[in-house]
Amino acid sequence: MGENLERLNANLAKMEELSKRMVNALAKKEGMDDPGLSGPGGDLYLKASSAFLNDMMTNPSKLMGQQVAYWSKALENFIETQQALATGTFEMPEDDEDAPKDRRFSNPMWRTHPYFRFVRKQYELNSEAIQQSVAELDLEPKEKSRVEFFSRQIIDLFAPTNYLATNPDALQKAIDTDGQSLVDGLENLVRDIEANKGELLPTLSDPDAFKVGSNIGTAEGKVIFRNRMMEVIQYAPVTEEVYRTPLVIFPPWINKFYIMDLKPQNSLIRWIVEQGYTLFVVSWKNPDPSYADVGLEDYIADGYLKAIEVAKDVTGEKQVNAVGYCIAGTTLSATLALLQARGDKSVKSATFFTTLTDFSDQGEFVVFLQDDFVDAIERQVGERGILDSFFMSKTMSFLRSNDLVYTPAVRSYMMGEAPPAFDLLYWNGDSTNLPGKMVTQYLRRLCQANDLADGGFELMGERLHIKDIKVPVCSIGTKTDHIAPWKNCYIGFEQFGSRDKTFFMSESGHIAGIINPPSKKKYGHYTNPKVKGTPDEWLEGADFHEGSWWPRWEEWLQRRSGAQVPARIPGESGYDILCDAPGTYVLEGKNS
Known part of the structure; x- marks a missing residue:
């Protein structure tokens, strides 16, 4: 005692x-963020309320029916619980085994203990009632999607698992x-x-478990070039001979490039080098407020075009093969259109990982791409010069709030558990800032106006359009991607002007579908040589293959990479070695 x-x-x-x-x-x-970043403008609430009131006035019997059904179920739930407690029975029969299971309610007490069973069932009834009401609102599709999203946020927030008194x-x-x-x-x-x-914002991974360059991001290479936008890493060969045409990878600058080099067993960078390619990877600068006026033209001129020039100089080749991942793929498509307009044939082929180029369907991001949010972002970057990495992390997390916010919060704050040592989640938390001008260009011109696919994106003295891309191209979409849905990736890709187009669709999502090494034999992929028609038509004619898409892509890349030549060693080409990989820019930020 x-x-x-x-x-x-x-x-x-x-x-x-x-x-x-x-x-x-x-x-x-x-200082407080712009209030517009915390929620939708008042006009959305007004439209939703008006739609609800209009429905109530024109069809009162439907509303009455919904209310009667809701209260009937709620009363039944209350009476069942009251009877159990009145008789001193603190165990109840489990619910129907065929009923949908929510992993948040995996503890048997949610089904057998009268109190927790009552709380769970009442929450499910409330959630169902809200979802039904929203589903029947007569709203324009984009507005309805936004109401559905914010309603879901409310439903997730008030889950009983999120509160100590109702979490067994x-x-x-x-x-x-x-x-x-x-x-x-x-x-x-x-x-x-x-x-x-x-x-x-909950910490998702043990911040002390990983160190970039020590136990993740350890592939051997050298930084051979650096400017204010990027570092260029040339990776050391592991084969005596390599393909003549070098490969340049442009990762997204919303996160950091070492997603492709977490651990040796799932490193795309190591795997590419093992196949016999001279590999260059761009590591982007994490911008501070002094980068406020940096736009997409700076990323293209001082990033894409310069990295391509470096790779050509180092290898003595006239052409490179290029890869763009996510937003870096979007910008690669603009770069290809620019090179086409200039008559520059520096890029022999291009590959796109989970890349959107047609934003006519904005998917789950429609919530954040309307004027009230974009206006608030413009005000924020106008004041601070950058869009802070915290805002990006928070936005991405709330797209999957149960997995990336509430469940980690429960484990950490109510259960007292330490965050796991998970390399992928560590990387996910190592996000970067975005320059103010680039953010505005991307949101206004590419996402809202859809310039690349529609009227053309005016940049660097040219009007750039995806239909002007002519080089051989390959695109990989992922089946359950919530950031760049595969169908949306396909729709833009199908419009490219290239005669030589190849599209793969990998199982899993935005990260796991791409970082899918053959050794794991985990996720399969779909292929269809015909890139024409709708995404559904493409999938209907596609064949499914077990295992990773990497070897199939490498076969495609190999045919466009020339003959074998002696391996190129970093530092032997006239470019001085500045430091070892993974470089210095990747260490700037939250996890450094």
Whole structure:
């Protein structure tokens, strides 16, 4: 008893200390973000309310029917619980095994204990009622998508698993540990608030488990060029001979390039080098406010065109093969159109990983691509010069709020668990800032106006359009991608002017579908040599293949890479070695 009391007093003292730290951390919160970044404009609420009221006035019987059905189910749930408690029965029969299972409610108590069963079922009834009401609103499609998104956010926020009093796992652990789990959880909460300068976003991975260049991002190579936009890394060969045409990879600058080199066993960079290619990878600068006026033209001139020039100089070749991933693929398509307009044949072929070039269907990002949000982003970058990496992390996380916000928060803050040592989630948290001008160009001209696919994107003295791309191209979409849905990737790709077009669709999502090494034999892929017609028509005629798409792509790349020549060693071409891979720019930011 004395030992338990001593432990309790120590925990109370610890909580008092942590509470003071939390107050201090919250007091250091930087100036408020533009309110428009926190939610939709008032016009959306007005339109949703008007649509609901109009439905209620024109079809009151439907509303009455919905209400009666809801209250009937809620009353039935209450009576079942009351009867169980009145008879002293604290166990109930499990629900129908065929009912959909939500992994948040995996604890058997959610189905057998009267109190938790009541809470769960009432939450499910409330969620169903909200979703039904929203689904029946008569709104323009984009507005309806936004209402559905924000309604889902509310539903996810109020899940009973998110609150201590209605989470049996957290309550049980608090009892079992004499409150230690709650102390540990508060410590985790304070740590995250301190790390994010007064803002709250759960840490997804142990920040001390990985170090770029030590246990991730370790493929051997040298930085051979650096300017204000990027570093160019030339990777060391592991074969005596390599294909004549070098390969240049442009990763997205929203995150960092080492997603392609996390661990040796799933490193795309290592695998490409092992196949016998001279590989160059761009590592982008993480911009600070001094980059406010940097636009897409700077990324193209001082990034794409310069990296291509470096690769040509190093190898003595007249052409390179290029790869663009996500937003870097979008910009690669603009670069190809620019080269075509200039009569420059420096790029022999191009590959696109999960790349959107036609934004007519904005998918889940439609929520953030309407004027109220974009106006707020413009005001924010106008004031700060950059779009801060925290905003990008938060936005991406709330697209998958249960997986990337609430579940990690429950484990960390209520269960007191340490974040896992997970390399992919570590990378996910190592996001970057975006220059103000580039953000505005991307959102206004490419996403909202859809210039690349429609009227043409005016840049660098030319009007750029994806139909002007003529080089051989290959595109890889991923089946469950929520950032760049494969059908949207296909729609833009199908419009390219190239006669030689190849499209693959990999299983899984934006990251796992691309970082899918053959050795794991995990996700398969679809192929169809005919890139014409709708995405559904393409898929209907496609063949499924077990395993990674990497070898199939390498066969495509090999045919466009020339004969074998002696391997090129970094530093032997006249370009000085500036430092070892992964370089210095990749270390700038939150996880450095």
